[in-house]
Amino acid sequence: MRVRDFSRPTTLNPDRLFGQVAQKLAVAVITGRVRAGEVLPNEDDLRSEISVSRTAYREAVKILTAKGLVEARPKSGTRAAPRERWNLLDPDVLSWHFEADPNEKFIRDLFELRRFVEPSAARLAAQRRTSADIARIEAAYRGMADGAPYAEATIRADLAFHEAIFSACQNAALQCLSSAVIATLQWSLLLKTGDEAAYIESLPDHEHVLLAIIDRDGDLASARMAGLVIDSLNTTLASLGTHVATETGKIARIKHTK
Amino acid sequence: MRVRDFSRPTTLNPDRLFGQVAQKLAVAVITGRVRAGEVLPNEDDLRSEISVSRTAYREAVKILTAKGLVEARPKSGTRAAPRERWNLLDPDVLSWHFEADPNEKFIRDLFELRRFVEPSAARLAAQRRTSADIARIEAAYRGMADGAPYAEATIRADLAFHEAIFSACQNAALQCLSSAVIATLQWSLLLKTGDEAAYIESLPDHEHVLLAIIDRDGDLASARMAGLVIDSLNTTLASLGTHVATETGKIARIKHTK
DNA sequence: ATCTGCGATAAAGTCATACGATAGAAGCGG
DNA sequence: CCGCTTCTATCGTATGACTTTATCGCAGAT
Numbered sequence: 001m002r003v004r005d006f007s008r009p010t011t012l013n014p015d016r017l018f019g020q021v022a023q024k025l026a027v028a029v030i031t032g033r034v035r036a037g038e039v040l041p042n043e044d045d046l047r048s049e050i051s052v053s054r055t056a057y058r059e060a061v062k063i064l065t066a067k068g069l070v071e072a073r074p075k076s077g078t079r080a081a082p083r084e085r086w087n088l089l090d091p092d093v094l095s096w097h098f099e100a101d102p103n104e105k106f107i108r109d110l111f112e113l114r115r116f117v118e119p120s121a122a123r124l125a126a127q128r129r130t131s132a133d134i135a136r137i138e139a140a141y142r143g144m145a146d147g148a149p150y151a152e153a154t155i156r157a158d159l160a161f162h163e164a165i166f167s168a169c170q171n172a173a174l175q176c177l178s179s180a181v182i183a184t185l186q187w188s189l190l191l192k193t194g195d196e197a198a199y200i201e202s203l204p205d206h207e208h209v210l211l212a213i214i215d216r217d218g219d220l221a222s223a224r225m226a227g228l229v230i231d232s233l234n235t236t237l238a239s240l241g242t243h244v245a246t247e248t249g250k251i252a253r254i255k256h257t258k
Numbered sequence: 259m260r261v262r263d264f265s266r267p268t269t270l271n272p273d274r275l276f277g278q279v280a281q282k283l284a285v286a287v288i289t290g291r292v293r294a295g296e297v298l299p300n301e302d303d304l305r306s307e308i309s310v311s312r313t314a315y316r317e318a319v320k321i322l323t324a325k326g327l328v329e330a331r332p333k334s335g336t337r338a339a340p341r342e343r344w345n346l347l348d349p350d351v352l353s354w355h356f357e358a359d360p361n362e363k364f365i366r367d368l369f370e371l372r373r374f375v376e377p378s379a380a381r382l383a384a385q386r387r388t389s390a391d392i393a394r395i396e397a398a399y400r401g402m403a404d405g406a407p408y409a410e411a412t413i414r415a416d417l418a419f420h421e422a423i424f425s426a427c428q429n430a431a432l433q434c435l436s437s438a439v440i441a442t443l444q445w446s447l448l449l450k451t452g453d454e455a456a457y458i459e460s461l462p463d464h465e466h467v468l469l470a471i472i473d474r475d476g477d478l479a480s481a482r483m484a485g486l487v488i489d490s491l492n493t494t495l496a497s498l499g500t501h502v503a504t505e506t507g508k509i510a511r512i513k514h515t516k
Numbered sequence: 517a518t519c520t521g522c523g524a525t526a527a528a529g530t531c532a533t534a535c536g537a538t539a540g541a542a543g544c545g546g
Numbered sequence: 547c548c549g550c551t552t553c554t555a556t557c558g559t560a561t562g563a564c565t566t567t568a569t570c571g572c573a574g575a576t
Contacts, residue, residue: 012323017530053531055313058557059320065270066324066350074271075539075557088434090345092324106430112382113431120374173367173438174374176346180431275559311560316528332528333568 012063012092021052021060023096029069029080030093030100038077039070067093089180098187104240110184111233115226117177118162122209122225123218125168133168134214140164141210149199155189161206165213165225188236191243198235205231270321270350279310279318281354287327287338288351288358296335297328325351347438356445362498368442369491373484375435376420380467380483381476383426391426392472398422399468407457413447419464423471423483446494456493463489 012019028034039061061078064070068085072078087093097106125133143157159182166178192198205228212221271277286292319336322328326343330336345351355364383391401415417440424436450456463486470479 016528018320055530055532059317059529062276062317062320063324066321066348072271072557073539074274075537075555077539077556083430084433086434087345087348088431089347109429109431112429113435116378116432117374124370171367171370172341172364173346173371175342176344177371177435274557313559313561317558319528330528331568332566333526333570335527 017052018056018059018063021050021056022063025060025064026067026069026093026096027100029064030086030097032101034080036080036082038079069093089177091179091183094180094183098183102187104237107184107188107236107240108233110180111229111236113177114181114184115229115233117174118165118181118229119222119226121166121169121174121178122213123222124171124174125165126213126216126218126221128170129168129213129216133164136164137161137168137210137213141206144206145203149196150189150193155186158189158206159186165209168213185232188232188239192235192239195235195239198231198238202228202231202235275310276314276317276321279308279314280321282308283318283322284325284327284351284354285358287322288344288355290359292338294338294340296337327351347435349437349441352438352441356441360445362495365446365494365498366491368438369487369494371435372439372442373487373491375432376423376439376487377480377484379424379427379432379436380471381480382429382432383423384471384474384476384479386428387426387471387474391422394422395419395426395468395471399464402464403461407454408447408451413444416447416464417444423467426471443490446490446497450493450497453493453497456489456496460486460489460493 012022014020014023025039028040034040061070061072065072067090068081068087070078071081071085088097125137129137140157140161144154144161147154147157162185163178163182166175166181169175205224209221209224209228212224270280272281283297287297292298319328319330323330325348326339326345328336329339329343346355383395387395398415398419402412402419405412405415420443421436421440424433424439427433463482467479467482467486470482
């Protein structure tokens with residue numbers, strides 16, 4: 001399901017050959033089609049799936065190695081790595097994960113992370129924000145309020161809102177987490193498309209966060225952001241349930257709740 | 259400064275050729291020797307620095323691409339990416355960062371992240387821990403208490419202590435952050451080597467966290483872990499100051515406080 | 517003079533091939 | 547049955563040729 005990607009383009013080029021191979025292999029690993037055993041034998045895959053040279057294949061493997069999905073041992077073979085080695089927070093891994101196996105536990109984990117990180121980020125933003133930060137966050141909020149729910153521009157604005165808050169923290173390490181948060185948020189928004197009520201109701205929450213940050217009230221900003229994330233999780237889980245119950249299309253793959 | 263790596267081995271093999279090239283390039287990017295302009299021209303680097311085949315060079319570049327350090331565009335060249343694209347939380351990027359440019363701001367950012375994440379993790383651990391988790395955390399604590407300060411086994415135990423707490427959270431996304439936290443911690447421990455007082459004083463803090471987790475007291479575990487992280491930051495900054503003031507060896511590169 | 521479009525060009529991407537090294541398996545001999 | 551040797555599979559590295567892509571500059575048109 002070729003979803004539109006509103007966030008910054010993923011680092012590895014998907015219309016390049018090695019990118020496609022990497023994605024294929026990544027999905028195979030993430031879904032568990034290959035466990036901790038060897039990956040699909042080099043030549044075998046080359047011959048069957050798509051005719052691809054060893055160069056492209058190796059570069060794809062290098063990408064996956066860099067992201068912790070596989071481990072290439074000098075001579076014994078290239079094996080799928082155990083899940084705890086994966087860089088789950090890497091934007092690419094995350095998007096592959098959504099595509100391959102968006103089970104409920106995983107969603108809960110990600111939202112739990114959001115629940116820990118975003119309130120803290122909001123607090124920090126409230127303490128450190130410059131007027132430029134405010135302008136950015138406010139512009140994003142306007143974009144959310146003015147646009148039609150779940151329109152492309154609106155979603156983009158929502159993502160920008162959260163990203164701007166991270167940016168206002170002036171913390172590179174935290175900033176790095178924002179890409180994971182954004183990816184989670186984006187996925188959940190695409191899932192919720194149609195639930196206009198949820199979107200409308202979230203607007204005041206966003207505004208309240210904005211106001212708290214303007215007031216430099218860290219505690220308030222943190223508390224309001226925490227509420228926002230929790231609401232977001234609830235509506236997302238509701239949509240997830242709906243989709244599992246009704247849809248039979250591609251998105252219904254989501255029912256893997258292993 | 260070939261520091262001993264007590265954590266699990268980094269994903270990319272450092273005694274393989276492409277790994278060395280990747281490290282070289284990564285350090286060049288991270289220190290800012292190449293900014294957002296082009297990286298060293300392909301052939302030029304091959305010929306001058308180390309005679310290395312195009313294959314190895316390309317695979318190194320693919321690794322860096324996967325970690326967000328560089329961006330390769332077909333005709334315009336392979337450029338160093340702006341810092342906000344880097345996967346700072348990637349274990350390899352983190353270790354390269356420590357090696358290349360461990361400035362104080364960066365340390366503060368990382369400890370700030372720890373301060374947000376680890377207390378939350380401790381709370382979760384207190385709520386969800388199994389008896390197996392307790393056994394693991396307790397064993398790590400014993401290792402810390404019994405060993406000599408900053409001995410290899412002791413440091414390993416310290417890392418294991420924090421990792422076990424993350425593990426007890428039963429949250430894959432959070433678990434992923436643990437590698438970054440562990441790397442930060444490891445670096446700070448190696449830096450602090452010699453400051454025995456700081457180590458001894460941290461022991462009761464660790465024990466208190468452990469006890470709170472055993473008692474399933476999330477609030478207490480969170481608060482104590484927060485205190486522990488703050489103390490850790492303070493002693494680390496103190497050591498950093500000491501090193502800058504006295505040492506002239508390799509570690510003195512740390513004074514880059516840009 | 518400015519804009520438009522097309523081609524030259526440079527760099528990344530892809531392919532094919534070859535060889536070295538070694539971990540692990542298979543086979544051999546004790 | 548066990549230990550040693552050999553064999554093979556697979557990764558790592560090297561090389562050269564060809565393809566694709568996108569930038570840049572030139573030439574022509576408006």
